Amino acid sequence: MELETIIDGAVQEVLATAGEWLGWDGRPVRYDGNAWTPHKALRRVTDHLVDHLAELECRLAGLEPLPDRWHGRTVTTHADFARFTETDLDEATSRLTRLAACYRARLRGLSDEALDARPDPGTWTLREVVQHVAGVTYYAQAMRCGAASAMM
Numbered sequence: 001m002e003l004e005t006i007i008d009g010a011v012q013e014v015l016a017t018a019g020e021w022l023g024w025d026g027r028p029v030r031y032d033g034n035a036w037t038p039h040k041a042l043r044r045v046t047d048h049l050v051d052h053l054a055e056l057e058c059r060l061a062g063l064e065p066l067p068d069r070w071h072g073r074t075v076t077t078h079a080d081f082a083r084f085t086e087t088d089l090d091e092a093t094s095r096l097t098r099l100a101a102c103y104r105a106r107l108r109g110l111s112d113e114a115l116d117a118r119p120d121p122g123t124w125t126l127r128e129v130v131q132h133v134a135g136v137t138y139y140a141q142a143m144r145c146g147a148a149s150a151m152m
Contacts (some may be wrong), residue, residue: 004107009132011100015047015093017140024084031142035076038084042092044139049099052133
C-alpha cells in the first residue's frame with residue numbers, strides 16, 4: 001500500500017472491526033494486560049492518530065514536536081464504559097476518516113528526501129512514523145482478541 005493511503009487502510013480495518021461491537025454487553029475484555037471497551041479502543045486509535053499527525057506537522061514546520069502526555073492504554077475512563085451504539089460507530093467513522101484524510105493530504109507530494117530525513121539518530125523518519133501509526137489496528141484487535149479469549 002502506498003504510504004499516503006496506508007492510514008486509510010488502517011482506519012477502514014478499525015471501523016470494520018468496530019462494527020462487530022454493536023450490542024456490546026458492557027463488560028470490558030482483557031488483553032495484553034489491559035481492560036478494553038469499544039470506546040477505549042476508538043479513543044486510543046484517535047489519540048494515536050492525532051498525536052502523530054501533530055508530530056508530522058511540527059517537524060515539517062521546523063518546530064519541536066510536543067511531548068507525548070497521553071495516559072495510554074493503561075487507563076480506562078468512566079466514559080469508556082458507555083454503551084456502544086450505531087451513532088457511536090457513525091461518529092467514529094466521521095472522525096477517523098477525516099483524520100485519515102488529513103494524513104493523506106499531508107503526505108501527498110512529500111519527497112522521499114523529506115520522508116526519510118532523520119533529524120537525529122534517536123528519531124524516526126516521517127516514513128517510519130506513518131508506518132508506526134498504521135499499527136493503530138492493534139487497539140481494535142485488542143478488543144476482538146480479548147473478547148475471543150473470554151469466550152474460551
